[in-house]
Amino acid sequence: MPEDLDRPADVVNHGQLPDKRIGFFGSYAHSIDAKGRIIIPNAYREALGETFSMGPTRDFNGVALYPNDEFDRILDELNAMNQRKPFVQNYTMQFYKLSYRDIQADSQGRLLLPPKLRQRMLGEARDLEISGGFHHVRIVDAAKADAADLDFTVNRESILEQVGDLDTN
Numbered sequence: 001m002p003e004d005l006d007r008p009a010d011v012v013n014h015g016q017l018p019d020k021r022i023g024f025f026g027s028y029a030h031s032i033d034a035k036g037r038i039i040i041p042n043a044y045r046e047a048l049g050e051t052f053s054m055g056p057t058r059d060f061n062g063v064a065l066y067p068n069d070e071f072d073r074i075l076d077e078l079n080a081m082n083q084r085k086p087f088v089q090n091y092t093m094q095f096y097k098l099s100y101r102d103i104q105a106d107s108q109g110r111l112l113l114p115p116k117l118r119q120r121m122l123g124e125a126r127d128l129e130i131s132g133g134f135h136h137v138r139i140v141d142a143a144k145a146d147a148a149d150l151d152f153t154v155n156r157e158s159i160l161e162q163v164g165d166l167d168t169n
Helices: 042-048 068-079 086-097 115-122 142-165
Strands: 027-031 037-039 052-056 063-066 100-103 110-112 127-132 137-141
Touching: 027 037, 052 068, 052 086, 052 115, 063 068, 063 115, 068 086, 115 137, 127 142, 137 142
Parallel strands: none
Antiparallel strands: 027 127, 037 110, 052 063, 052 100, 063 137, 127 137
């Protein structure tokens, strides 16, 4: 009897095991303390690893915590862009100068957000939404997250139609 028959259906992938993917999911409400620290939700700590990278989200609308291998993939992608184009230079320079490697949370899961990154991405916000972005943890101003949720709700039908029209191949 083939060994694939002993595995659950979601594990069988043309005779091979699927990628071991760790994704970040869910949404949590947190606040920045007086020292500029946040608490990383327990659900994200193991997947981030002992050390991880921190920087802006790709759209510069928040702070992202990246597992190191995901951050390396992003750096490879950025470095593959045509660096002779001024807009590419500007984008990558802003990304690099707001990014930090070898970040560690303390034993209680607290993480100090670097002041420049915090100010540029979160402004004066104290209330935050910390949510999963599949490949990274996303930290945004709670008021902006609420506005994005409302925008999605208002435009849901149009968004679903556009998603339905996408070619997934």
